[in-house]
Each structure stands twice: as C-alpha cells, then as structure tokens.
Amino acid sequence: MFETLSDRLTSVFSSLRSKGRLSDADIDATCREIRIALLEADVALPVVKDFVAHVKERARGAEVSQALNPAQQVVKIVNDELIEILGGETRRLRLAKTPPTVIMLAGLQGAGKTTLAGKLARWLRDQNHAPLLVACDLQRPNAVQQLSVMAERAGVAVYAPEPGNGVGDPVRVARESIDHARRQQHDVVIIDTAGRLGIDQELMAQAAHIRDAVSPDEVLFVVDAMIGQDAVTTAQAFMDGVGFDGVVLTKLDGDARGGAALSVRHITGRPIMFASTGEKLEDFDAFHPDRMAGRILDMGDILTLIEQAQRTFDEAEAAKMAGKLASGDDFTLDDFLEQMMMVRRMGPIKNLLGMMPGMGQMRDQLNQVDDRDLDRVAAIIRSMTPGERSEPKIINGSRRARIARGSGVSVTEVNNLVTRFFEAQKMMKRMSQGIGIPGMPGGKRNQKQAKPKKGRRVSGDPRKAGLPKEPAADAPAKQPGGMLGNLTPGKLPKGLELPPGFDPSKFNLPGQK
C-alpha cells in the first residue's frame, strides 16, 4: 500500500536510464515522486514545497547534467539536502556559566516529556552532573508520581512539592526549584511541564510564565516522531508561545518515517538535539541526521538493521551464525533453527525486511509476511529427531508424516520445508563463493578488503560502513549472487537498484504465484 520513494523512482528511472540526460519534464516527474514520498513520510506540506522547489533548482544545474546517471544524481541531491537541513549546526547542550543550568521541557500531551526528563537526567548523571528533576506537570493525574519514579530509577533527585492532579501552581514550583537546586548543589535543573495544545492560549501563557520564572538555558521542544501534518502548526505555536532552542524527537524506535523532524527543523530553524528510542532510561541518543534522511526517504537502512542486531546479540555470536551459511553442505536444520530464533529476537521479520535495500518492490508481499510462519517452521524442525535435523536427506515419507503429526501441520508443509532447505543449501554454496559478506568466511573476494579500518566510527552512509569498499571497477555487482553488490560508495542512491543476483522476487514470498 505504501509505496516508497525507492519504488517510485525505480519506475521513473527505468524509463530514464537510457537517456543519460534529464529534460525539464524528467526533472518534474522525478520531483513529483519526491514530493509524494516526502508527504507519505509525514513531512509537512509547506516544507515539502520549499524543499522540492530547492531540489528542482539544483537538479537543473551542472552537477546533474554532467553526471553519469543524472536521475540518481537528483536523489543524491535530495539525500544531501535532507542531511544538510536536519543536521546543520548541530550543537551540544549549553551549560550555564553559573550553575544551575536550567532545562525546560515543553510539548503536546503524550509526546513523552516525563520519560524524556528521566532519560536526560540519567544521561547527565552519567556525565558527572548532579541533575534535579522538577515536577511541574500538575495537570495530568499522577504525573508527579511518574516523575518521582523516573527520578528514582535514574538515581537522581526530584523536587516535587505539590501533589499535582490539578493542585498546585507550576510557575511557583519552577521558581522555587532553582533556589532548592542551589541549596542542594545541583548543577542542572530539568523542568517537566504538563502537555499542552498549541491553541490552548491559557496553558501556553502558563508555559511562558514558567519560562520567565526560571530563565532556562535551554527550552527543549519534545515531539513524537509519529506526528503528521500538524507538526507545523504545533511547532509554530510553541515557537510563538514559549520559544525553544532545541528539539527532541521521541518514539523513534517505532516505524514512523519521522518527516516531522524535517518539518520542525525547517519551520523553526531549531536543531534536533536528541532522539529517544525506547522506554528504558538508556534508550536515548544524540540525533543522527544521516540516518534520519535515509529513514525519511525510506531507502533501506542497513545501519539500523545492524544496530538492532548489536543490541540483540554479540558480534561473535553473529559472526558464528553467519559463518555457518558459508559451510554449504554442513549447514543443518539445527543451524537454521538457531538462526531463525536469532532473527526472531531482532523484531518482526517484516520490519527487518523493510530495512534491507531493494525490498521496496516487494512491499505487497512484505505485508503478508508473518512471524507466525516462522513459528510454524520452528515447530516443524522441533518435531524432527536430532539425526534428521543434521542429515535432512534421511527424511523419507514416513518420517515426514510423523513430523507433520508432531508439529500439527500438513505433510505438504514438511515437504516444502525440506525441498527449500536443499535449495537454500545450494544457494549458500553459490553465495559463499560469489560474494563478499564481511564476517562470513568463504567470501573469497572480500577476505582482503572487507576489514574496515579499526576504530573508524561508523557514521555517514550506512552502506559504506563495513561493506566492500571496492567500487564498480572490478564489477562486483556483476557477480552472480552478489547480493550486496551495489552497496558500494559513490553509487547512490542506495537501494534504488536491486543488487544483481539479489533478486527478492525469487524468494517466493507469500502472495506470489
């Protein structure tokens, strides 16, 4: 249902490829698709308009007309511009010369301010600050308790003199908290405020009063990554009502494309400083403009995928499992079961797939992919004897019937699994010869080049990170089975072409045939 920019542009470009030169009409067509993609990523309309106009202007320039592949050059421009806007003048928290530094949080109801207050406090504590959390959300039932619990979990102090639930004056609490912090030697004060709507004049005025009472060094606008077109109105209202110095994007661990990041940045000119990526206190990070750009454009996100893996298991474990793939005939159903459970731990298979480059065209099929299918397969394998798992060739008719009974599926299902397993074994042999997956023994071509320089921080283009560095020169992409063949630097846009040999349509996903 949701077509991605990759999908759309793949079709636009397929007609352009032969041309090598973009006419105005080509540029218009490309920009139309970019416009839709941005809108579907929830970038606010006025921002989309500005942005696309700007891209169009650049697309008419020399950098494009002289490029080898002009259409891809346009997308590179989009990507660059996005990173530029999202990341321009990033900066760190400003600490006051004379403590305490005062940080005030503001935002809509449910944006995640209270949780963020706790995370920020913990993050500061880890940097040897002594933060004080101040409970100025006296509106929402039990917000005060929630903040107190967060403080306890974060191991920081809280100032909560009023019960809340509609009782108490937040402006006074804010004002008095500063004195309290001074007396108790806190060098940072974080003020949690009630959620409020942009059009609520009274509450916006109250926020302004809190601000005036404490003269914060930083006012942070907290906004949910899932917000849609209203981002503009709301950001503007908070800008006018209280003003803010930086933005925090929350709930980025979901699958919203997060166009709001671009909207808020563009409308207010304020930098996005932090990203909140989960419910746990440590799920808090500096904001990465490059990743956000890739996410908004939905071009596959290998780095996020890898990070998800990193969070789930250690590198040795991952490398060991990947290594099994290269072993071809030695690859057993046990190995597969283990791998499957591993992948399952990383999250819904659909999401993982969505992060892989080139999967855009598979969107419809992807929508039908279901984790329960994996569970069924696991059940089948679990019903096999150890002998059968390591030597699937011995699984004859009667064994199949037994396995089917044991796992509550039909014999056909067992048959299919066994057949596919042999196919996969074959494919793995090809894979391990043809391509380089770093960390996967057997990738002949890559053994030399795979190791990225030690200690290099992986930032910037995720596809460049740790992937084969060899450009098209010795044509790895032409290698049969080169499933990551096109993930080479300088060949933007990533994910726009299916890596040759990595043809997901051969995968026989549900919904095909």
Added chain:
Amino acid sequence: MDGYIGIIAIIIVVILLGIGTTALLVRPRSKTTLPPPPAPTPQAPAPPVEEEVVETVAPPAVPVEELVKPPEVEVPPPSAGRMVRLRARLARSQTTLGRGLLELLSRDRLDDDVWDEIEETLITADVGVAPTRAMVEDLKTKVKVLGSRTPSEVRALLRAELLTQIDPGLDRTLHTSAPGERPAVLLVVGVNGTGKTTTTGKLARSLIGDGKTVVLGAADTFRAAAADQLQTWGDRVGAPVVRGPEAGDPASVAFDAVARGIADKADVVIVDTAGRLHTKTGLMDELGKVKRVIEKKAQVDEVLLVLDATTGQNGMRQAQVFGEVVNITGIALTKLDGTAKGGIVISVQRELGVPVKLVGLGEGPDDLAPFDPEVFVDALLGD
C-alpha cells in the same frame, strides 16, 4: 561491526526457508488454528534496577498521597448528546478544514490551481496522498454533474462527500452490554501516550453516568505510576480498580479484573493496557496473551484502539498491526480538541473497516463523546 553484516545473509536465508515454505499453503486466517508458538516468552520488561547510590537529596518531604484529599465521588452526567455539546470545541479547531474546502469549491473558476489547493487542504489534514487524490477526483466529477454551484449546493455536495468518506453506514455502537449475566469486557490498546488511560477513565465515568456499574483493570504494570493514574480516575467516579504489582504480569491483572467484574455482577469491565509500539514483537505478543487470558474467563466484547489525532501516516500501520494481534473492533480518536485533523482515520476505516466509535475532545473528565458522523461533518463545515 563486520560480524554483524552477515546478519543480512541470515535474514535472507530465514525468509527463504522460513516464510517461503508456507507461501504455497493456504494461510490460516483464523488465529485459533495455529500451533502453539514455540514459547519465546515475552518477558515483561523489568524496570532497570539501579544499584548505585541515589544522589544526595531526597524528594522534599511531603508524601504526595497524604496531600490528596480523599476523593469525593462525583455523579457524572449521562453521555447522551455529548457530541453536540462538544461541538463548539470541535468547531474551534476543526472548521478551518471544512471552511477552507467550502471556500475553494465556491470559487467562480475551478481551475487546476484551485484543485491543487483542495488537494493540499486534504493532505494537510493527514488524509494521505492516495485517498486525497481519490477524493479530489470524486469531487471533480460531482462538480461537473452539478453544473451550477450555488452556496447551498456546494455545501450539500461537500457535506455528502465528507460523509461518504467517514462512512455513516458503519456500526458504531460500543459493545457495553453482554448477553446473559456476565459483564461486557472492553480492552483498551494503543501506542504510548495516545490517551489510553484517560480514555479508559472518561469512558468509565460516562458509563457510570448512564447508570452502569464499572470495574477497571490497570493492566499497565509497566509505566511508572500508570496504575495510580487509573486509580485517580476510578476514585473520582467510584469505580473499583483492580491492580497488580508493578512490573507484574498484565495478563493476570486483566484476568483478575474480569473475575472481579463477574463476582461483583458489574455491567462493564474496562481493561487499560500499557502503551506499546506496534513494532515490538515481544510486547505485542504480551498483548495477545492479555486478550487470550481474559478469554478464559469471558469473551472480549470490544477492543478499542486509541489513536492520537496528531498521528500521521503511521496510524495506518498501528491499526493494521494491533488489528492482527488483538482484532480491534473500534477506534477512539483522541486530542481532536487540538489543531490536528486526524485524517488518517479515513484510510483506517476504509481499509480495515474498523469504525471510529469515540472521540476525545479535551482533558476534562467529560470530554469524551460517541462519534456521530453527521454532527462531526456539520461541525467541520461550521454554520
């Protein structure tokens, strides 16, 4: 880092082998026929334990509980006619949409620029690109058929179009009475911060106002003070709240709440759940379990997905995934008192057939109303 890149290959193999297998088979639509999933038991995420010494200052002495006056139980007003009463609030924030469209459609010349503006008005309401285009095409045809365009004709045309989009034909009754003796069971679900607890509280209040007895289940055992938040709502209207230990098993709290409802011969049991992003398999499995465990005791009559009106296109994904896991039967669209238009529900209703049943129009205890398409559209268009 390198080691992880092999993950990509692993995923491909898992898909190939795992999903490919069942592709050729009839996919079981009914969830009941599935073999028991090999139990990767979703651990309810435990709050991080802090070993370190808590820093200097203790929270200023006054324990919060002591300050709270014993709540007086209020008698809430009945729910009838609420949407009409809240119409003014809706109009305050929402008329720009309806009025804008009206003004555009009434222009003397409807050239491409005007149609573009109409399209943009809809997109700005989070209706989404494809549904917007469909709607614009529809309007174009209707305008052509209409020929002349007097103000009242344009208004009627737009009203009809908006109503079609919202689909007045859907059954929007909230299932708050169960056949036989047992109480009706409502489960409230959604992503974090959309207004689940508030909606649960408001709904309890409105049901009590209509003369029903209500038991609340605080199955959000995860977020700090979430059960207290629900308790505050319950105390205000005199609805008992069944709660469990913090970080305890939400399914057993839900079960206990329903058991209590049955024992008390209550009319309705509403179970509030923890916010969870639909992308977290573990938490979604947990939610599925909450529902299955309740079903050991009583049928779940209504599963309400709470959607925040500010949500953009991601709302569709939320509805899809929650629908798959717990089969949502209705939507509560909250925060419509803000400037967000909640246009995403148009797609959600159309694609999934799940109707909006309730709307949240503020933080006040009575700011919840049954959704009435006609009143809603009239509020959009203003007087």
